[in-house]
Amino acid sequence: MNKLLAVVFVVSCAAFTPGAQAQPFNPLRRAEQDQKAALLALRQAFRPVVVAASNSTVAVRSQGKELSLGTIVGEDGWILTKASELSGPKLTVRLKDNRELEATVMGVVEEHDLAMLKVKAKGLKPVVWARESEQLELGQWLATVAPAELPVSVGVVSVQRRKIPSRNAMLGVALADGEGGVRVMQVVPESGADKAGIQPDDLIVELNGQAAKTRDQLVEMLAEQFLGSSVIVKVRRRGEEIDITATLGKRIGNERAERMDNMGGPLSQRNQGFPIAFQHDTVLKPNECGGPVVNLDGKVVGINIARAGRTESYAIPADVLPKLVADLRAGKYATSTRPAGNNQQK
Amino acid sequence: MTELSQGRERRVCAGFLVRLGVLAALVIAPVDASGAAPTTRPAVRPTTRPKTLTPSVAMPRTTADLRSLERRVKTVVEKAQPAVVGILARGTQGSGVVVSKDGYVLTAGHVASVPNVPVDVVFPDGKRARGVTLGMNLDIDSGMVKITDEGKFPFVEMGDSRSLKPGAWVVAMGHPGGYRKERTPPVRLGQVLEASATTLRTNCTLMSGDSGGPLFDLDGRVVGIHSRIGEFTYFNMHVPVETYHETWDLLAGADRWGGRFGPRDLPHEAPVLGVELVETDPKRAEVSLVIPGTAAYSAGLAQHDVIVKYNGQPITSHDKLKVLIARSKVGEEVTIEVLRGGKSKTIKARLGARG
Numbered sequence: 001m002n003k004l005l006a007v008v009f010v011v012s013c014a015a016f017t018p019g020a021q022a023q024p025f026n027p028l029r030r031a032e033q034d035q036k037a038a039l040l041a042l043r044q045a046f047r048p049v050v051v052a053a054s055n056s057t058v059a060v061r062s063q064g065k066e067l068s069l070g071t072i073v074g075e076d077g078w079i080l081t082k083a084s085e086l087s088g089p090k091l092t093v094r095l096k097d098n099r100e101l102e103a104t105v106m107g108v109v110e111e112h113d114l115a116m117l118k119v120k121a122k123g124l125k126p127v128v129w130a131r132e133s134e135q136l137e138l139g140q141w142l143a144t145v146a147p148a149e150l151p152v153s154v155g156v157v158s159v160q161r162r163k164i165p166s167r168n169a170m171l172g173v174a175l176a177d178g179e180g181g182v183r184v185m186q187v188v189p190e191s192g193a194d195k196a197g198i199q200p201d202d203l204i205v206e207l208n209g210q211a212a213k214t215r216d217q218l219v220e221m222l223a224e225q226f227l228g229s230s231v232i233v234k235v236r237r238r239g240e241e242i243d244i245t246a247t248l249g250k251r252i253g254n255e256r257a258e259r260m261d262n263m264g265g266p267l268s269q270r271n272q273g274f275p276i277a278f279q280h281d282t283v284l285k286p287n288e289c290g291g292p293v294v295n296l297d298g299k300v301v302g303i304n305i306a307r308a309g310r311t312e313s314y315a316i317p318a319d320v321l322p323k324l325v326a327d328l329r330a331g332k333y334a335t336s337t338r339p340a341g342n343n344q345q346k
Numbered sequence: 347m348t349e350l351s352q353g354r355e356r357r358v359c360a361g362f363l364v365r366l367g368v369l370a371a372l373v374i375a376p377v378d379a380s381g382a383a384p385t386t387r388p389a390v391r392p393t394t395r396p397k398t399l400t401p402s403v404a405m406p407r408t409t410a411d412l413r414s415l416e417r418r419v420k421t422v423v424e425k426a427q428p429a430v431v432g433i434l435a436r437g438t439q440g441s442g443v444v445v446s447k448d449g450y451v452l453t454a455g456h457v458a459s460v461p462n463v464p465v466d467v468v469f470p471d472g473k474r475a476r477g478v479t480l481g482m483n484l485d486i487d488s489g490m491v492k493i494t495d496e497g498k499f500p501f502v503e504m505g506d507s508r509s510l511k512p513g514a515w516v517v518a519m520g521h522p523g524g525y526r527k528e529r530t531p532p533v534r535l536g537q538v539l540e541a542s543a544t545t546l547r548t549n550c551t552l553m554s555g556d557s558g559g560p561l562f563d564l565d566g567r568v569v570g571i572h573s574r575i576g577e578f579t580y581f582n583m584h585v586p587v588e589t590y591h592e593t594w595d596l597l598a599g600a601d602r603w604g605g606r607f608g609p610r611d612l613p614h615e616a617p618v619l620g621v622e623l624v625e626t627d628p629k630r631a632e633v634s635l636v637i638p639g640t641a642a643y644s645a646g647l648a649q650h651d652v653i654v655k656y657n658g659q660p661i662t663s664h665d666k667l668k669v670l671i672a673r674s675k676v677g678e679e680v681t682i683e684v685l686r687g688g689k690s691k692t693i694k695a696r697l698g699a700r701g
Contacts, residue, residue, distance in 0.1 A: 035580040139419035158532035264579035
């Protein structure tokens with residue numbers, strides 16, 4: 001116990017005494033080294049497991065900075081990755097054989113936060129998706145593959161696939177059921193609703209063209225949105241109908257949980273509001289998402305899509321990906337008609 | 347340490363709490379501690395410690411090793427997950443685990459917080475049962491809840507945390523962020539990194555809301571209860587289940603003692619004797635220090651005195667003494683029997699209040 005408390009004490013000092021000198025024996029550093037050594041030993045055990053998938057994995061970069069991992073889905077240069085991490089000029093991808101190729105964003109599926117990249121290459125090795133019948137089981141091993149001999153990290157399946165609602169975004173209105181719509185009771189100052197000009201007593205009748213009949217219905221529709229997304233709110237105000245475009249801002253009152261979630265490393269900017277994902281306990285960095293996740297058979301069971309909290313990472317299950325890949329390759333989500341970011345038209 | 351050393355301990359702990367972010371805050375708001383009257387309850391220990399435990403400490407080296415570990419983890423989840431519960435009280439949330447057919451639930455002290463408060467217990471399948479908080483040792487953050495609804499509940503065995511060595515594989519479940527109906531309690535796998543009599547540290551990541559949730563060995567037995575976290579993903583602290591075995595009767599009897607974790611009692615409500623005890627033997631109340639200016643000091647208690655009785659009740663552990671002091675009132679005159687140099691001596695002391 002004394003050792004532990006000592007460690008804890010050092011942690012607290014370290015956190016609050018910038019510039020504190022390293023002691024000859026630093027239990028915190030020791031704990032960090034032990035953890036790294038243990039994780040390395042465990043990753044070594046996965047070497048044979050990740051061999052095949054590592055040839056189908058790339059690092060997505062911008063001027064030498066790693067933005068995300070990517071998953072090769074076509075031998076002629078098609079690569080899937082996490083869309084919202086792709087900031088910066090001159091995208092390149094680095095293959096396992098260290099070739100670095102220029103990449104272009106061909107399409108973005110915003111709801112899944114997936115982007116399709118294209119590089120000029122032939123003979124790449126596309127991933128082999130796990131068959132649909134290969135159901136994940138809780139507690140089963142997963143490895144997050146890198147374009148390298150060893151996986152980035154490993155973990156286990158925490159929760160079966162589900163819809164991941166958006167919890168950190170809010171429009172900024174207090175609502176009540178109204179006659180023929182949903183009544184705005186209050187507007188949170190400085191919120192997206194406030195900035196867009198939504199006013200108390202407005203009657204919301206539509207959200208993004210869909211009728212909003214009850215408060216619960218509207219709340220559910222809003223829950224599908226995420227931080228930074230724009231919505232078109234049709235309101236009835238003094239007998240007049242107005243379309244208002246509002247951007248969802250950060251939910252307030254969540255600070256404590258948020259702080260704890262951030263204890264243990266940075267999270268993906270876009271980490272909520274996914275149509276479908278399974279949850280695992282692999283500790284990832286935001287730029288380690290976008291690549292394949294394999295089971296012990298080396299089969300790709302999904303693509304990491306977010307580091308979402310201290311205890312959780314999300315991956316899109318493999319069986320929903322082939323269709324998205326086909327649509328992306330067919331140009332259905334081409335970026336020329338739908339640039340990344342928030343560009344809802346009025 | 348006794349309740350008197352809490353001032354100092356609490357400072358250490360305050361650093362712990364505030365700087366490292368303990369899992370405490372999402373749970374119950376402090377309730378008037380004077381409502382914490384001890385009650386008598388049937389205290390039936392649901393399980394005994396299993397005779398043997400074979401913790402796997404081996405680091406897998408081959409795919410075959412990984413597979414055999416995976417098999418055990420999957421079995422643990424299958425067997426144990428139904429007994430992992432959410433505990434909902436006064437708008438705040440924690441976790442717990444049912445350890446007896448009739449609904450005794452282990453949780454964290456700061457989740458239970460105060461005895462005899464109604465709570466809702468939610469199972470992973472969404473079924474709800476009513477319950478009540480029982481006892482809590484707020485020095486180490488252990489706590490207990492009892493389901494009061496009639497019925498048979500899924501439960502798991504309590505294991506043996508004494509033989510847990512660094513490297514032992516463990517499985518954590520609970521409700522990070524609070525109970526969510528669309529999500530089963532997330533499974534996390536990790537290893538014990540440090541083990542002491544009152545704390546286990548693992549790299550099973552925890553979050554607020556997980557507090558009170560179970561840590562299992564690979565046989566699916568409860569070996570720890572989630573308590574608090576540090577800044578890094580490998581600082582996750584759990585209360586060893588051995589402490590629940592040791593203090594079962596006190597916890598089941600709705601006693602509340604200690605104070606490092608959980609709401610702080612008002613000074614006038616917390617009676618203080620004024621001794622610290624030799625920590626190496628938690629079953630023997632040997633005085634290591636008498637605090638000047640306290641009841642113990644005025645009454646003439648001395649270093650190396652062994653407290654054997656308190657108001658006629660035999661003292662069998664430090665916890666028992668702390669509980670009995672906690673049950674007393676500030677200003678009450680108590681009779682203490684000590685062994686001094688092998689001879690029995692009776693001392694009367696008037697309890698003070700925590701300053």
